[in-house]
Amino acid sequence: MRTGAKCVIDALSDAGVKTIFGLPGGTVLDIFAELYHAPFEFFLTRHEQGATHMADGYARATGKPGCCIVTSGPGATNAVTGLATANMDGIPIVCISGQVPSSMIGNDAFQEADTVGITRAVTKHNYLVKNTADIPGIIAEAFDIATSGRPGPVLVDIPKDVQRAQTDAVFSGKLHRRGHEPVYDADPKQVAKLAKAISQSRRPVILTGGGVVAGNAAAELTAFARKTGIPVTTTLLGLGGFPDTDPLALRLAGMHGSVAANLAISACDLLISVGARFDDRVTGKISEFAPNAIIAHVDIDPSAISKSVPAAIPVIGDAKRVLKALMPLVKPQERSPWMAQIKAWQHESPFTYDKKESRILPQYAIEQIYEVTKGDAIVTTDVGQHQMWAAHFFKYTHPRTFISSGGLGTMGFGMPAAIGAKAGCRDRKVVCISGDGSIQMNFQELVVAVEHDLPIVVVILNNGYLGMVRQWQEMFYRKEYSAVRLGQNLRAKNERIKDKPPAYLPDFVKMAEAHGAVGLRVTQKREVAPALRKAFALKRPVVVECITKPDENVYPMVPPGASLSEMVQGLI
Amino acid sequence: MNNGNQIRKHAIIALIENQPGVLARVVGLISGRGYNIESLNVGPTQDPGVSRMTMVVPGDDRVLEQVTKQLKKLVDVIKVTDLTREACINREYLMVKVAIKRENRSDVTNLANVCGGQIVSVHPRSLVVEMVGDQTSIAGFMELMKPFKIMDISRSGMIAMSKD
Numbered sequence: 001m002r003t004g005a006k007c008v009i010d011a012l013s014d015a016g017v018k019t020i021f022g023l024p025g026g027t028v029l030d031i032f033a034e035l036y037h038a039p040f041e042f043f044l045t046r047h048e049q050g051a052t053h054m055a056d057g058y059a060r061a062t063g064k065p066g067c068c069i070v071t072s073g074p075g076a077t078n079a080v081t082g083l084a085t086a087n088m089d090g091i092p093i094v095c096i097s098g099q100v101p102s103s104m105i106g107n108d109a110f111q112e113a114d115t116v117g118i119t120r121a122v123t124k125h126n127y128l129v130k131n132t133a134d135i136p137g138i139i140a141e142a143f144d145i146a147t148s149g150r151p152g153p154v155l156v157d158i159p160k161d162v163q164r165a166q167t168d169a170v171f172s173g174k175l176h177r178r179g180h181e182p183v184y185d186a187d188p189k190q191v192a193k194l195a196k197a198i199s200q201s202r203r204p205v206i207l208t209g210g211g212v213v214a215g216n217a218a219a220e221l222t223a224f225a226r227k228t229g230i231p232v233t234t235t236l237l238g239l240g241g242f243p244d245t246d247p248l249a250l251r252l253a254g255m256h257g258s259v260a261a262n263l264a265i266s267a268c269d270l271l272i273s274v275g276a277r278f279d280d281r282v283t284g285k286i287s288e289f290a291p292n293a294i295i296a297h298v299d300i301d302p303s304a305i306s307k308s309v310p311a312a313i314p315v316i317g318d319a320k321r322v323l324k325a326l327m328p329l330v331k332p333q334e335r336s337p338w339m340a341q342i343k344a345w346q347h348e349s350p351f352t353y354d355k356k357e358s359r360i361l362p363q364y365a366i367e368q369i370y371e372v373t374k375g376d377a378i379v380t381t382d383v384g385q386h387q388m389w390a391a392h393f394f395k396y397t398h399p400r401t402f403i404s405s406g407g408l409g410t411m412g413f414g415m416p417a418a419i420g421a422k423a424g425c426r427d428r429k430v431v432c433i434s435g436d437g438s439i440q441m442n443f444q445e446l447v448v449a450v451e452h453d454l455p456i457v458v459v460i461l462n463n464g465y466l467g468m469v470r471q472w473q474e475m476f477y478r479k480e481y482s483a484v485r486l487g488q489n490l491r492a493k494n495e496r497i498k499d500k501p502p503a504y505l506p507d508f509v510k511m512a513e514a515h516g517a518v519g520l521r522v523t524q525k526r527e528v529a530p531a532l533r534k535a536f537a538l539k540r541p542v543v544v545e546c547i548t549k550p551d552e553n554v555y556p557m558v559p560p561g562a563s564l565s566e567m568v569q570g571l572i
Numbered sequence: 573m574n575n576g577n578q579i580r581k582h583a584i585i586a587l588i589e590n591q592p593g594v595l596a597r598v599v600g601l602i603s604g605r606g607y608n609i610e611s612l613n614v615g616p617t618q619d620p621g622v623s624r625m626t627m628v629v630p631g632d633d634r635v636l637e638q639v640t641k642q643l644k645k646l647v648d649v650i651k652v653t654d655l656t657r658e659a660c661i662n663r664e665y666l667m668v669k670v671a672i673k674r675e676n677r678s679d680v681t682n683l684a685n686v687c688g689g690q691i692v693s694v695h696p697r698s699l700v701v702e703m704v705g706d707q708t709s710i711a712g713f714m715e716l717m718k719p720f721k722i723m724d725i726s727r728s729g730m731i732a733m734s735k736d
Contacts, residue, residue, distance in 0.1 A: 116593060120600055125647040128593070145647055179589060179650040303641035 004132040004163040005030035008096060009038050011139035011171065015094075017067045019043070019058060019423055021051040025071020026111060027098030030163040032069075043423060043448055048075050050416040050445040052082020052153075055093045057420030060403045061378055061428075063216065065092040065146050066420065072098045073111030076157070077118065081410060083153045084122035088407025089237060090214055090301075092151035094142045099159040102130065115157045124152030132162050133169035140171045149182030150301040151214055182300060186317030186325065194272070194296050194313050195329035201270035201294075203338045204230045207253060207282075210237030210406070211275015211299060217320035218242065218399040221274060224323050228330050231342050233261035235276045236391060239402040244395035250342070251351070254282035255558045256388040259349035262556070262564040264342060265290050272296045273311075275319045277304040279407065288563035298322050349556075349569070351392035359549040360525050362386055362461040366393040369431060369459060372532040377429035378403065378421050382414035382438030385467040388554045390433045412441025415458055419445060422454040429457075429536060436462040436486055436508075443511060449541040450516035457535045460508055460545045463552065464490045471553045475568075476560070490550060512543035521545045581610065582636045583655040583662065583732050586625040587617070589648040597646050598625065602639060607631050611664075611729030622650065626731045659735045664710050665728040666703045667692070671721035680720060687713045698723060 002010070008031050012020070021043045024032040035042060045051040048070045055066025066086075070079045076097045086093045100109040116128045125145050127138050135158070142154040198204060212221050218241045225232045225248055232242045233250035244251055250261040262284075265271060271293040276282065278297075283289040286308055297304075297311035298319060305314045315322055353363040366389050369377075379394055380403040381387040387404055396402045403421055405413040418432035439460050449456050464487025473481050485491050488501045497505075504521075512519030518540055522531045528546060535542040555570035588594045595614065602609055610628040617624050629636060636654065643652045655662075670680050677699070681691055684701045687709065693700035703713055707730060 117596070120593075120597060121604060180647045301645070303638070303645050305641075307638055307641075 001166045001168050003030065003034075004135050004158065004165055004167065005034045007132065007135040007167065007169075008139065008158065008163070009034040011136050012040070012067060013038070014171070015140065015143040016064070020067050020069060021045055021054040021058070021420065022069035023048055023051060023071065023075060025075050025098060027072040027100060027160045028069055028075075028096075028163075030160065031096065031098070041423070043419070043452060045416070045448055046444040047442065048078035049082050049412065050442050050448070052079045052093065052095065053085065053410075053413050053416035053442070054420035054423065054445070054448070055095070056082060056086045056091050056413075057380060057403055057417030058424040059086075059091050059093060059420075060417070061400055061421035062424035063400065064424070065094055065143055067094050067096075069096045070098070071111065072100055072115065073113045075111075076115040077113055080119060080122060083119055083155065085405050085408045085410040085413060086153040087122050087124060089210060089405065090150045090152055092146040093153040094139070094146050095153060095155045097155060097157045098163070099128070099157045101161040102159045103161070105159065115155070119155050122153075123155050126155040127157065129156060129158045129162050132165040132167040135162070135167070136169060136171035137176070141175055144175050144177070145180060149180070150211075150304075183302075183316050184300070184318040184321055186298070186315045186322045188325070190313065190315045191322060191325045192329060194315055195326055197270055197294055197296060197313060198228060198230070198272070198330055199333070202335055203268045204228075204270040204272065204335075205250070205264045205268040206230050206232045207235070207265070207271060207273045207276050208232060208238040208241045209235040209274070209276025211319050212238055212241035213399045215275060215300070215319040216399070217275070217318075217323055220320050220323035220327070222246070224327060224330070227327065227332060229332055229335065229339070230272070231264060231339075233257065233264065235279065235282050236404060236406040238276060239391060240396040240399045243397040245397055250346070252391050254279075254564070255284065256391070256554050256556065257558075257564070258351060259556055259567060259569070260342060260345035262558065262567055263345050265293075266563070266565040267341070268293045270294050270296065272298070274298045274323070275300075277301075277307065278309045280308070283309060283564070284558045285561055285563040288565070353552075353570070357549065358525065360522065360528060360546050361552055362463065362546070362548045363389050363393050363552070364525065365459065365461055365528055365546045365548065366390055366433060368528045368532055369433065370394045372529060372536060373429055373431065377401070377431050378425060380404065380414045380418040380421060380430070380432045382432075382434040383409045383411045384435050384438060385463075385471065385552075385554050386433055386435045386438075386461045411438040414438060415456075416442055416445045418456045418458070419449050419454055422449070422456050423452070432456060432458045434458060434460050435467060436460055436464065437466040439508070440506070443515070446512065446515040446517050446541060446543070454541060455539045456541050457532070458541075458543045459532075460543060461548050462508070462545050463548045463550045465550055468554070470551070474551075474553070475557070487550070508543055508545040517541040517543055519543045519545070521547065523547045579630060579632050580656065581628055581630050583660070583730060584627045584629060584636075584640060584643070585653045585655060585732065586627070586643055586649055587651040588623050588625055589650065590616070590621050590623045591648060594623075594648040595625075597648060598643060601642055601646065602627070602629060605635070605639065607635075607639065611727070613729040613731050615731075626729065628730050653734070655732050655734060660732045661735060662706050662730050662732040663704055664707065664730045666705075666710050666713070667700055667726045668714075668717060668722060669698055669700050669724040670717060671698050671723050676720065683713075683716050687716065689713065
């Protein structure tokens with residue numbers, strides 16, 4: 001006989017979990033009592049959102065499911081944003097939450113929330129466990145669901161009495177998969193149809209997404225693209241799935257995609273999407289998306305196909321297996337005029353910025369990160385302008401090296417995700433690129449990196465604004481800068497702090513130090529590279545704050561509602 | 573390709589795990605997209621672990637196709653079929669309470685008899701008529717009852733089965 005809490009710990013161990021992120025509370029005390037004797041590495045986060053993002057970053061960096069434990073009520077509600085983030089991007093997480101005792105559910109008990117009700121729409125699946133004997137089977141099933149098909153977060157809510165009761169039940173070894181049987185091997189007819197379309201195409205383009213990274217299909221994709229000579233553009237989550245340094249790389253597509261990528265999509269006669277879901281940030285105006293193309297859509301999730309863009313050649317299956325099946329059916333083809341056009345776009349309009357600007361430009365700072373790390377780092381980001389520049393000015397050559405909240409766009413994701421990534425990949429350099437807005441949303445988690453001696457480098461590109469919102473207000477809201485000024489010096493006199501406004505608010509260097517990390521601030525261009533070199537050499541958690549030009553914009557930009565061919569380019 | 577925007581009633585059948593919370597998942601998925609479920613019927617099947625759900629949802633074909641795919645994605649949903657374009661039998665059970673006076677009582681009973689309904693309760697001031705029929709005959713009967721004073725209606729919601 002063992003308690004439900006012991007069943008939880010044993011089931012996590014059986015699932016191969018080594019690392020757990022979380023925060024205890026009243027209804028998970030029994031699980032934490034067992035955890036005290038268990039051999040997991042436990043990361044005590046300072047907020048449950050941090051725990052979910054760390055589990056997420058861990059999963060994205062390692063390819064293994066992330067695991068977190070939170071308490072009932074506010075513990076679970078704090079986890080919601082992290083679960084939703086993972087759900088949108090298809091990231092495997094198993095979250096165990098405590099619940100008030102069964103007899104008190106529905107009585108508005110202390111720290112009670114209807115956790116399965118609240119998380120239903122933001123998880124792939126969730127459970128309210130009613131019998132202790134069910135725990136071993138449910139947790140095994142939770143890991144199976146989280147990691148199979150299109151991965152996603154699964155929450156298991158366990159009332160306190162269910163954790164405390166005894167059972168002699170063990171996991172039968174048989175998973176219940178009646179309503180959950182993903183298709184991995186595609187219909188050979190569809191694969192053949194796609195191969196035929198490729199042989200007939202004169203202007204093909206491949207669009208890759210997070211599915212190539214999640215499905216560990218980057219090597220197959222690269223081999224396929226090189227064999228067929230088809231240029232490749234990627235979604236934000238697809239970065240790293242195809243080397244940015246390859247001559248066939250068109251790089252990022254969509255709202256802030258490259259000119260080459262967006263013009264190639266607009267002009268192609270065959271668009272082969274692999275593991276991408278045609279997010280509105282990728283397609284722009286749907287009716288004018290790839291107007292001349294036959295759309296082939298390879299995805300493991302049948303509901304992703306024809307969701308926004310109707311697919312003429314749907315291929316349901318695992319990216320890796322589909323590409324392997326496709327490989328012998330395709331051959332190298334001569335497409336000189338198309339490739340010449342692609343080359344011209346690539347050379348005429350690369351991602352660029354004003355190199356003569358004397359102040360630190362965020363793009364410059366990111367280029368320096370790329371130079372200093374020689375591109376050999378896992379990059380996590382927050383959300384906003386810096387996220388787009390991190391996609392433009394760092395070149396990704398390997399999968400699982402660019403970690404970002406693409407679908408939900410969760411500010412505050414970057415630093416905890418970096419901690420999770422570093423926890424899973426100790427031998428890798430991990431750098432979080434953030435902004436002065438985003439970083440304030442989960443700064444408290446820096447202590448976790450300090451406590452566990454995880455030398456991550458956090459680069460804050462401080463422009464004193466909620467930069468992306470400011471950019472939209474500049475371009476589409478008559479330059480009326482409503483509620484976006486974070487820096488005191490950018491405000492009108494009457495909106496500033498009256499008596500002696502502090503030079504930096506907050507002072508990120510002091511904040512870093514207060515959390516036990518190292519804080520460095522650079523205000524001059526020439527200081528950037530030395531500060532970064534120092535940061536990576538210190539082998540401690542370091543925050544590097546770069547004071548940047550306040551009003552730099554991200555270009556190219558496809559205005560909302562416009563088609564991809566209507567990009568607004570910078571002034572350069 | 574372009575007739576995907578036609579609005580019509582879709583009869584969606586879902587085989588679901590007989591477990592608490594599954595109904596909430598299915599209904600949440602549909603209502604979360606702003607669609608109204610016109611009728612909903614849930615009942616047991618030959619397998620005690622499986623329930624059968626029949627929903628009538630008005631909407632355009634493309635969106636309903638997407639909803640069907642999303643339903644299939646739910647772990648507790650075993651199978652989903654949209655019977656709208658298939659040959660199928662549909663039935664609904666109806667009870668209607670009609671206020672009557674001495675002089676129109678026979679009108680109601682006659683109409684009920686003609687339409688295949690049955691009088692299941694007789695009170696001095698009201699009658700309850702029951703009827704089983706497909707969507708057309710139920711709608712037709714309700715049209716005939718309009719001139720009378722209807723006090724209460726209870727409908728089971730449509731259930732359906734494909735012919736093959």
